[in-house]
Amino acid sequence: MTGRLEGKVALITGATGGIGTATAEMFVREGAQVMLTDTSTEAQYALSDRLRDEGATVSATTLDVSSAQDWTDAVERVDQIFGRLDVLVNVAGIVYWEGIEDTDESSWDRVIAVNQTGTWLGMRAAMPHLRASGNASVINTSSILGLIGSGGAAAYHASKGAVRLLTKTAAVEYATAGVRVNSVHPGVIATPMIQTILDEEGEQQADIVRTPMRRAGRPDEISPVMVFLASDESSFITGAEIVVDGGLTAH
Amino acid sequence: MAHDIAPPSVSGDGLLGSVAVVTGAARGVGAATAAWLHSRGVKLVVEDLRPEVHHLAEQSDDVVAVQGDVAEEQTAVRATQMAVERFGRLDILVNNAGRTLNKPFPDTTLQDWDDLMAVNVRGAFLHAREAFKVMQIRGQGAIVNVGSYTCTVGLPQGSAYSASKGALAQLTKVIALEGGAHGIRANIVAPGVIETDMLDNIRDDSRDYLRSFASAHPIGRIAQPEEIAEVIGFLASKRSSFMTGAVVAVDGGFTAA
Numbered sequence: 327m328t329g330r331l332e333g334k335v336a337l338i339t340g341a342t343g344g345i346g347t348a349t350a351e352m353f354v355r356e357g358a359q360v361m362l363t364d365t366s367t368e369a370q371y372a373l374s375d376r377l378r379d380e381g382a383t384v385s386a387t388t389l390d391v392s393s394a395q396d397w398t399d400a401v402e403r404v405d406q407i408f409g410r411l412d413v414l415v416n417v418a419g420i421v422y423w424e425g426i427e428d429t430d431e432s433s434w435d436r437v438i439a440v441n442q443t444g445t446w447l448g449m450r451a452a453m454p455h456l457r458a459s460g461n462a463s464v465i466n467t468s469s470i471l472g473l474i475g476s477g478g479a480a481a482y483h484a485s486k487g488a489v490r491l492l493t494k495t496a497a498v499e500y501a502t503a504g505v506r507v508n509s510v511h512p513g514v515i516a517t518p519m520i521q522t523i524l525d526e527e528g529e530q531q532a533d534i535v536r537t538p539m540r541r542a543g544r545p546d547e548i549s550p551v552m553v554f555l556a557s558d559e560s561s562f563i564t565g566a567e568i569v570v571d572g573g574l575t576a577h
Numbered sequence: 578m579a580h581d582i583a584p585p586s587v588s589g590d591g592l593l594g595s596v597a598v599v600t601g602a603a604r605g606v607g608a609a610t611a612a613w614l615h616s617r618g619v620k621l622v623v624e625d626l627r628p629e630v631h632h633l634a635e636q637s638d639d640v641v642a643v644q645g646d647v648a649e650e651q652t653a654v655r656a657t658q659m660a661v662e663r664f665g666r667l668d669i670l671v672n673n674a675g676r677t678l679n680k681p682f683p684d685t686t687l688q689d690w691d692d693l694m695a696v697n698v699r700g701a702f703l704h705a706r707e708a709f710k711v712m713q714i715r716g717q718g719a720i721v722n723v724g725s726y727t728c729t730v731g732l733p734q735g736s737a738y739s740a741s742k743g744a745l746a747q748l749t750k751v752i753a754l755e756g757g758a759h760g761i762r763a764n765i766v767a768p769g770v771i772e773t774d775m776l777d778n779i780r781d782d783s784r785d786y787l788r789s790f791a792s793a794h795p796i797g798r799i800a801q802p803e804e805i806a807e808v809i810g811f812l813a814s815k816r817s818s819f820m821t822g823a824v825v826a827v828d829g830g831f832t833a834a
Contacts, residue, residue, distance in 0.1 A: 497830050498830055501795035501796045501830045506796075515819075538754050538755075539762075539819065540758060550816035550817070551817070554817075559807040559811065560808065560811075562769070562804040562827050563825075564829060564830045564833070565795065565828075565830040565832070565833025566826040566828075567826075568820075569820070569823045570817075570819050570820050571819070571820075572757065573753045573754060576753045576754055576821070576823075577754050577822075
């Protein structure tokens with residue numbers, strides 16, 4: 327049976343995180359060839375080895391998304407190894423929880439550099455190949471915190487709101503160039519990034535209590551959305567915000 | 578620790594053997610959606626005002642037809658009952674039946690307003706309410722409402738239409754809020770202009786007229802019904818298991834610009 331992503335080559339950033347790994351696993355299961363990237367010197371290579379042992383066509387490289395040079399190098403490696411690029415999934419992101427007054431400049435700058443600038447740099451580096459694909463898809467991971475304010479994590483909110491709008495202008499800019507661009511807005515998802523909070527507060531965590539579905543989401547509930555947006559099933563969707571939050575922002 | 582914060586996953590899309598009610602199924606997006614679901618092994622109650630809806634049921638034992646006015650309470654009751662009596666359950670409701678009206682605001686009559694609201698909102702409300710009651714018993718279900726880009730932006734000369742689609746979006750969110758504890762998800766698809774036969778009886782050049790809206794969509798074309806059916810199917814399936822209360826724009830960038 328043909329996978330939903332058969333014949334497509336994808337680059338995933340933040341591939342060793344909760345959402346990144348689930349996305350990589352589902353992408354290869356659906357027949358995609360994948361370049362796995364992250365800042366680690368080991369983790370994405372180990373992931374690549376594991377998926378390759380399971381029969382996937384994958385490679386890995388080290389990529390700090392805040393570095394334009396790293397992006398140039400990563401896209402070049404994709405070209406050398408796979409010869410094309412059809413899907414870019416920007417998952418890499420960091421968070422500091424400090425609010426307006428408690429955030430220092432270096433923290434602010436780092437969050438913006440990774441989450442916001444990194445998303446732009448990735449689209450800029452990948453776009454020539456994505457345009458050449460003729461049928462490409464960019465998926466930028468924003469957050470419900472790119473839609474609503476929490477009262478903390480000032481830089482994170484700013485960066486995720488930026489990703490939302492950057493996505494829309496990119497969608498408009500490349501709409502007739504065969505490249506769709508959409509943002510995904512996860513709610514509370516049980517990943518290592520928030521594991522400490524989940525460990526401390528569990529189901530009493532305030533946002534989980536406020537989630538109509540009354541639980542955190544799983545990374546493998548984000549990855550099917552990534553697959554959907556990467557595939558031709560979503561052929562008329564561009565410039566959209568796909569909210570995956572168990573209903574949290576519905577009230 | 579030892580909390581099961583996020584329960585174990587269910588593999589696949591969960592569609593095979595499930596049961597769906599699809600309104601406005603005789604043509605356009607409704608027909609495309611019924612065909613999509615059927616091809617994934619979903620048993621169907623197809624509903625429409627038009628007698629053509631019976632053709633769909635004639636082709637398969639897994640499809641039963643209800644002919645009726647979507648805005649009538651009895652139609653909603655009957656369609657829901659059919660699903661339970663014939664197939665033993667109801668997993669999916671697609672509120673697709675809808676009408677459009679193009680008329681300057683000051684010329685819009687009370688009848689125009691009431692008719693649009695009855696089909697586009699009241700019909701969806703009645704079917705969702707009946708489905709919700711059944712879905713609540715099993716503790717699972719997915720409701721997919723077919724909205725419009727006018728869920729969020731206005732259409733000149735489409736006052737009643739836009740108001741009806743905005744109402745449908747807000748209704749969807751409340752169903753999601755109340756359904757969350759019962760395993761019932763509700764989402765709304767907000768399409769751009771779609772190439773269907775919806776205006777064939779209203780104007781001779783209906784397809785050319787629809788295609789003239791291509792330039793209003795950044796993607797440079799209007800949608801095919803199958804492209805909307807794909808999104809409806811995704812939202813009806815377990816692949817969207819953490820999505821509820823969402824307005825999903827399927828509009829080629831229309832509302833992004």
